[in-house]
Amino acid sequence: MTSELPAEPSYDEMLEPDGTVRPAYEGYRRWLEAQPAGHLRRKGVEAEAFFRRTGITFNVYGAADAEERLIPFDPVPRIITATQWRKLSRGIDQRVRAINAFLHDLYHRQEIVRAGRVPERLLRDNAAYLPQMAGFTPPGGVYTHIVGIDLVRTGEDDFMVLEDNARTPSGVSYMLENRETMMAMFPELFTRVRVREVSDYPRRLARSLAACAPAAFAGDKPTVAVLTPGIYNSAYFEHAFLADQMGAELVEGSDLKVEGGRVAMRTTRGWQPVDVIYRRVDDDFLDPLSFNPSSVLGVAGIMDVYRAGGITIANAPGTGISDDKAIYSFMPEIVEFYTGEKPILPNVPTWRCSEPDALAYVLDNLADLVVKEVHGSGGYGMLIGPTSSKREIAAFSAKLRARPDNYIAQPTLSLSTVPIFTRAGLAPRHVDLRPFVLVSPHGIDITPGGLTRVALKKGSLVVNSSQGGGTKDSWVLDD
């Protein structure tokens, strides 16, 4: 174990400390032991060629020579038992219900603020809170049509929510393609171990979006379009993939305009109205008339159409307030306030640097903590105390002192590990899990499994694909 790791050993999901295989991995391990030497390595090379050919790539911002990079795929699955999954699903369901109730409340009566459970200043000073949404209820009452809840694990039954992605969570195409790849590489494995299906996600997404058609929709099948910033966006592959799988149009801002109170797309037969937009552009770029006036990615006037019931936007504008890291620390209260239940899934303990006591503690303990920007994402702009040099910590400490309310801090968690395949054989690496959740007026639908991200570097805790992380196929075992 390297010095990068916390003092206590991490929980390994495959092996017990004495080396015996945990129940979740028994079937897999039996199969693995029967494989000829070199089999997995050969398959790994095959997988990479497959990804290149099919164009499953990820554009990395700021890396000019690597316009399209592959997210490394590891062929060892991450396995969750049916029992574990049942508990996780209940927790996720509860959390997502609370998030939607919270959003509705924030943009209406703000009972939770009146009750003193969430401080008013968090909304007042927050760019993610959109005054344009106040008093408006989206079609079907759904705010977050698609949510990705990031979970980390530290022990047998210890799952915690690290982040709620309630804006435009990405990665679902990797969940689907990873499964396809595994089934293509190891078909016989899936006859030995019963794994729950994920491949109908796009169909469920299409159905879920169609169930949220706006008031202006008339006809028998709503027109759904995926709005992408274009081919240079880092997740373009996913936008195209989902549109393709749903049979929806993949549109850019330049394909759309507001006409006769509807949003219409320019087709070869003329302008045709769109009913539901699954947008993969940020709030800020959605409507140059309402938000960033220089945006060319969105549609001028779409917010007016939206508020008049002419279109459904998924996710609703302004949902970012619920996954803001400053709000995150209040999630346990939020869950309890709206569901009347104790949270099933706990948060990671979090210090709000805006509070003087917390700030003092964080400054004293920077070397042991992870400090994040309140509005940051993708692993940028954060400090991982245990792996940083004295100088990095000093520089960060100055930034922190200058704008304490811009940061939160968390303990360096001893994330669970799952083995990856390396030249030297299997080796444990830290993982997280992002299950994908669909919300419609008919209810909450959680795809079994999700995207497992894995830090490929020994000891590393950073799983973000933009920072050298990889992915794994994630299995939920069938009973």
Added chain:
Amino acid sequence: MLGRSANGIFWLFRYLERAENTARLIEAGFRMALTRDSGAASEEWRSVLVTLGLHAAFAARHGEDVTGAQVFNFVLRDRDNPASVLAMIEMARTNARMVRTGITREVWEAVNESWMKLKDMLARPVTEARLRDVLDAVRRQATQVRGAMEGTMLRNDIYYFARIGTAVERADNTARILDVKYYVLLPSLSAVGSSLDNVQWDNVLRAVAGERAYRWLNAGQMDPRGIARFLILDERFPRALAFCYDELSTNMALLAREYGFETEAHAIQRQGQEWLARLTIEAIFEQGLHQFIGEFLACNHRLAQQIQRDYRFVE
């Protein structure tokens, strides 16, 4: 279907067609240059540049002295040449990514693989020894994309726009090759039927992959008028202008049937086709081959522009 997607499909197939035709042109030029002395070989390479409209760009980069290796490297892979084969394949792929939801996985993979393969092959300078492999690869990849399209794509507007793009580009390319080579096909003042003429005529046919078909139809008899008739008016030969206009007619009619309306582009296409049907090779030579080609290119360009307008390719 989105106007932007129609534009993407149309240009995806135009770029692929142009890349393939460019490779054939280089192949013919290379073959010709091998059989000539160095002065005549330079002339041959210069005519390749003129056909592609790259003469000025090449001169700016390399000066007026023309060597084979410089020309085919410039045409195939030079970063300063935005119309290089590599750039075309890149643009084809960019368009394919843009219309990823409109094409099948097979077509996308064929395009993507072409790009990966050619990017790799063209990463370093192409030598005469390696040229044939590179040109083979360009042709084979184009064939693969076409095959994937034929075998897997639904016959709907997306497919029709792909075929229309291919036909418009191919007609343009055949006409340009004819235009640069027309002097070879004019009744020659001397050495009629000489072996040199035969080689040159053969070369024109090779540049459009028509040498076998022509020989088969004409029992090996080469004659310039016959070659010109073959390339312009023979609707059985897939690179002849008349064939391309048949192809346009078929696909534009299918498009009109699917949409329930015709557009101005249909009228332009019909005019062009009727004009070709009325023409004889005698009339073309009487009018002047060069002048005929000028008119044809203008008509073809007008058609392409009108299609882009009628189907709202751009705002």
